[in-house]
Amino acid sequence: MEMEREGEAEHPLLQGLNIPQKSAVAHVEGPVLILAGAGSGKTKVITHRIAYLIQEKGVDPENILAVTFTNKAAREMRERVGGLLGHDGRGLWVTTFHSMGVRVLRKHGKHLGYDNAFSIYSESEQKSLVKRCLQDLNIDKERYPVKMCLDKISFWKGESKSPSEVEPGDYDPKYLEIYTRYQEELKSANSMDFDDLLLQTVRLFREHPDVLELYQDQFHYIMVDEYQDTNPIQYKLIRALSKKHGNVCVVGDEDQSIYSWRGADIQNILDFTKDYAQKDRKVTRYELNINYRCPKSCLEAANHLIANNTLRTQDKKRLVSHKGGEDLIPYTLCPTAQDEALDILREIRRLKGEGDELSSIVILYRTHAQSRVLEQEFIRQEIPYQIFGSARFYERKEIKDILAYLSLLHNPFDTESLYRIINFPPRKIGATTIEKVQAFAQNHNVAPLLALDGIDTVKPAAQKHLLGFYELYTKYKLMLESENVDLFALCRDLIEEIELVSYWKGKEEHDRIANIEEFLNTVVDYQNEDPNASLEGFLEKTSLMSSIDDFEEGGTSSVTMMTLHNAKGLEFDFVFIVGMEEGLFPHKNSVEDPMKLEEERRLCYVGLTRTMKELFLTGARLRTVHGEEKYQVPSRFLREIGEDFVVRM
Numbered sequence: 001m002e003m004e005r006e007g008e009a010e011h012p013l014l015q016g017l018n019i020p021q022k023s024a025v026a027h028v029e030g031p032v033l034i035l036a037g038a039g040s041g042k043t044k045v046i047t048h049r050i051a052y053l054i055q056e057k058g059v060d061p062e063n064i065l066a067v068t069f070t071n072k073a074a075r076e077m078r079e080r081v082g083g084l085l086g087h088d089g090r091g092l093w094v095t096t097f098h099s100m101g102v103r104v105l106r107k108h109g110k111h112l113g114y115d116n117a118f119s120i121y122s123e124s125e126q127k128s129l130v131k132r133c134l135q136d137l138n139i140d141k142e143r144y145p146v147k148m149c150l151d152k153i154s155f156w157k158g159e160s161k162s163p164s165e166v167e168p169g170d171y172d173p174k175y176l177e178i179y180t181r182y183q184e185e186l187k188s189a190n191s192m193d194f195d196d197l198l199l200q201t202v203r204l205f206r207e208h209p210d211v212l213e214l215y216q217d218q219f220h221y222i223m224v225d226e227y228q229d230t231n232p233i234q235y236k237l238i239r240a241l242s243k244k245h246g247n248v249c250v251v252g253d254e255d256q257s258i259y260s261w262r263g264a265d266i267q268n269i270l271d272f273t274k275d276y277a278q279k280d281r282k283v284t285r286y287e288l289n290i291n292y293r294c295p296k297s298c299l300e301a302a303n304h305l306i307a308n309n310t311l312r313t314q315d316k317k318r319l320v321s322h323k324g325g326e327d328l329i330p331y332t333l334c335p336t337a338q339d340e341a342l343d344i345l346r347e348i349r350r351l352k353g354e355g356d357e358l359s360s361i362v363i364l365y366r367t368h369a370q371s372r373v374l375e376q377e378f379i380r381q382e383i384p385y386q387i388f389g390s391a392r393f394y395e396r397k398e399i400k401d402i403l404a405y406l407s408l409l410h411n412p413f414d415t416e417s418l419y420r421i422i423n424f425p426p427r428k429i430g431a432t433t434i435e436k437v438q439a440f441a442q443n444h445n446v447a448p449l450l451a452l453d454g455i456d457t458v459k460p461a462a463q464k465h466l467l468g469f470y471e472l473y474t475k476y477k478l479m480l481e482s483e484n485v486d487l488f489a490l491c492r493d494l495i496e497e498i499e500l501v502s503y504w505k506g507k508e509e510h511d512r513i514a515n516i517e518e519f520l521n522t523v524v525d526y527q528n529e530d531p532n533a534s535l536e537g538f539l540e541k542t543s544l545m546s547s548i549d550d551f552e553e554g555g556t557s558s559v560t561m562m563t564l565h566n567a568k569g570l571e572f573d574f575v576f577i578v579g580m581e582e583g584l585f586p587h588k589n590s591v592e593d594p595m596k597l598e599e600e601r602r603l604c605y606v607g608l609t610r611t612m613k614e615l616f617l618t619g620a621r622l623r624t625v626h627g628e629e630k631y632q633v634p635s636r637f638l639r640e641i642g643e644d645f646v647v648r649m
Contacts (some may be wrong), residue, residue: 013052013084017044025049028057028221031276031283032249033269037216038302038609039293039571042251046223047077049249050092051084053221061092063218065241068096071545073569077225093219097234099544101197106536108204108211117536119191119411120543124400126150126193128416131394133181134541153179157195158263160202160233182501186324198233203238227252227272231263239275243335246281252589254313256308257633258565258603260596266311270441272401291320293571295325298615299643302608303304309598319609328647331580331617331638337370340620341377344576347616348383349561351574358384360573364607366585370578371561385556388566394542398504398512399519403542409480410535413447421561424470425503433462449473472497480535487533488523495520511537564607575611577604580619581632604637 016021023039025048036042050066053059067468068074077570078094093100100363121129126284132148133139151177156166156619186192192200205212222242224230227250230238242248247595250272273283291299334340348361363374371387378385393399401424404417410415423429435591436458441451450468455463479490496499504512526541527533560572564585585604590596608615623632638646 003076011052011056013048013055016289017048019040020286020288020290021045021048025052026290027284027286028249029051029247030281031246031272031278033272033283033285034249034251034288035253035285035313035317036251036288037253037291037317038256038606039291040288041290041292042225042288043073043077043080045288046225047080047084047250049223049519050077050081050094050121054085054092054421061090061220063220064092064223065100065219065221066092066094066223066225067100067238068094069229070569071096071099074099094173096544097237098194098197101541102540102544104201104204104215105192105197106210107432108208109200111208111211112200112204113187114192114200115190115411115413117190117411119189119229119407119417120197120540121186121191121193121412121416122395122400122543123150124395125416125420128420130178133178133185135183137177138232139178144172144174144178149175149178149182153182154195155263157199158231158233160199160236162203185415188413189415190411191416200239202233202240205237210238213244215241215559219244220247222248224248224250228257228266228269229259229264230268231265235265235268246276246278246344246418248276252309252344255309255317256568256606258568258606270311270313287317289320290322291319292322293612294321295323295327295611295613295615296321296608297325297327297329297645298608298611300604301329301615301641304642304645305601305640306387306605307308307609309382309601311595311598329615329641329645330619330649331646332619332649333634334620335620335622336376337373337620337623340578341373341620344374344578344616344618345377345381345383347576349381356573358557361559361576362567362570362572362574362610363559363576363578364610365561365563366564366566366587366603368563368596370584372579374561378559386558386560388560388562393515393518396512396515396544398500398509398515401515402449402491402495402519403539405476405498406491407534407539408449409477410539412449412473412477415448418449425498425500426501427465427469429462429465433458433466436462437466487527487535487538488520490535491523492520564603567610568606571610571612573613575607575609575614576616576618577607578618578629579623580617580638581623582635583625584623584632586637601637601640608641 014025017025022045024032024045034042034045036045045065050064053064054061066075066077073094074094075145078092081092095103102120105114105118107117108117127146127150131141131151134141134144134146134149152171155178159314163176163183166176166179185194219241222238224238229252238248241424248268254266254269257264258267260266273285276283294302299319299321332340332343342416344363350360351361352358353459365371375385375387394403401421404420407414407417408421419434420614422434437448437455439452440455440457441448444451449470452466457464458466476494479485501513501516526538530537542612564577582591586597586600590600617638619634620632622629
């Protein structure tokens with residue numbers, strides 16, 4: 001371990017850290033596993049470790065790669081490192097997995113046949129493309145629902161399998177046919193979906209080892225946050241990049257692994273010590289077990305609960321509270337779900353009356369459906385609330401329409417954007433005309449957009465409308481390519497020219513008009529934040545944003561409601577976990593499978609460790625489930641926590 005010699009002053013970056021944190025920061029060589037429990041200061045350790053490498057060890061920022069899962073976490077890390085170093089850490093790669101993939105593919109995607117102006121398809125564009133694939137393949141969308149097709153495709157990509165690499169197995173071969181066509185259409189549109197950003201990066205490194213070697217030579221030190229959430233393809237990326245120097249540090253907590261349903265593999269963190277052990281270098285392990293967030297009683301409850309799991313790095317791993325707080329956790333079993341909602345609202349009114357802000361309160365539930373009864377009472381009692389996970393700003397129709405225009409300007413091969421806006425706002429271009437455009441483009445082997453300028457298989461009136469759209473595109477494409485282009489002015493003029501505000505005004509959709517105005521504000525903010533602002537950068541930023549990036553803790557004067565899955569990484573003064581009932585939490589789909597049940601328990605552990613002041617548990621004896629009233633049994637998790645920490649109200 002590289003600590004100060006006796007008599008030497010402690011390095012400033014190690015001051016203010018506890019002993020395990022200091023050890024984890026100062027040990028920079030070889031493979032390192034940092035087990036960071038909830039609220040134990042893992043972000044502090046990661047950022048201090050980066051700063052220590054640069055300031056104390058003289059490592060060039062460009063030789064450090066730090067990877068996390070959300071833009072919000074990456075932004076916070078960059079800001080903290082900048083604060084520690086006294087500058088912005090220019091050259092440092094603190095990024096998400098997907099942003100890293102974009103950065104690599106923009107530079108080297110040509111090796112795979114992609115233009116560097118490729119588009120990144122959102123979920124809505126993916127759905128639209130799958131629908132088109134099903135139609136082209138004459139496959140019944142009732143038998144092969146779009147969501148199921150995308151889930152299957154995403155699973156294969158998470159396993160780092162292209163269509164040609166999917167082995168025969170226990171699945172309907174139609175799904176592979178859809179996957180194959182879907183990838184062909186993406187490629188012809190010079191586009192990738194979210195999963196492709198990793199799949200194509202892995203493919204690039206595999207097929208072009210010289211490109212991989214460039215990045216292996218660049219990144220002497222690699223750090224991975226939330227390692228328990230990595231999937232097989234993310235595991236492959238880190239394995240490949242760290243092979244040359246071997247200085248890889250992963251930070252995570254197997255007790256907070258809750259995303260297996262989207263491909264996360266808990267074995268990645270459980271097997272790290274075995275995977276990265278070398279003849280001359282053993283894996284060094286540190287445990288951050290001091291929790292600075294939760295009251296002691298909540299932490300002890302979480303420790304007792306998670307001790308029932310078997311998939312852990314060690315049996316007796318437990319968090320120690322830095323705070324006091326011996327009060328038992330109140331648990332209220334209400335007669336009905338309506339009574340549960342009323343009881344929660346009474347408690348919230350009490351907290352508000354004592355001077356606590358509504359923004360310091362969160363209600364956590366296992367499924368989105370549980371919010372309905374709560375919403376009714378919030379509305380009736382006129383208490384402001386927000387539901388996290390509802391329609392995101394950049395996923396709203398009016399915003400997606402503007403983004404489609406911009407995406408087409410950036411990438412003329414983006415067929416999904418073209419088909420979305422070619423007749424919106426309406427310009428008398430019907431479905432039959434669009435089908436003829438598709439056929440003409442296919443027959444002449446050109447992009448559908450470019451076919452608009454020379455198509456001769458439609459009626460003169462339709463030809464005129466198509467040419468009008470193409471001229472609109474050409475006008476703004478030339479504006480985009482001009483020197484010193486003002487992105488805000490381009491967006492403002494385009495919105496005015498297509499009369500988008502007038503269209504929604506005619507339908508009295510005032511909220512949509514307000515959103516369009518807010519969109520222009522986001523463009524201004526982007527230009528002010530980034531001196532190298534570009535359309536490519538703006539589109540990349542909007543496409544890579546996750547729902548958690550939209551959320552600001554304490555940002556509104558309202559109570560927050562969200563699922564337990566969405567709560568990971570957040571903290572609130574007051575936390576309500578509702579619906580503590582068998583079949584609801586743990587969920588009925590998990591109770592028969594020991595591994596799924598362990599994940600449900602980890603999800604409860606995450607919920608218990610979100611609070612900074614008080615935690616409330618609630619449930620109902622009678623609840624309407626799928627239209628039927630059912631008598632509920634209290635959750636087994638209450639028994640596992642034990643009577644020493646929970647008091648029945």
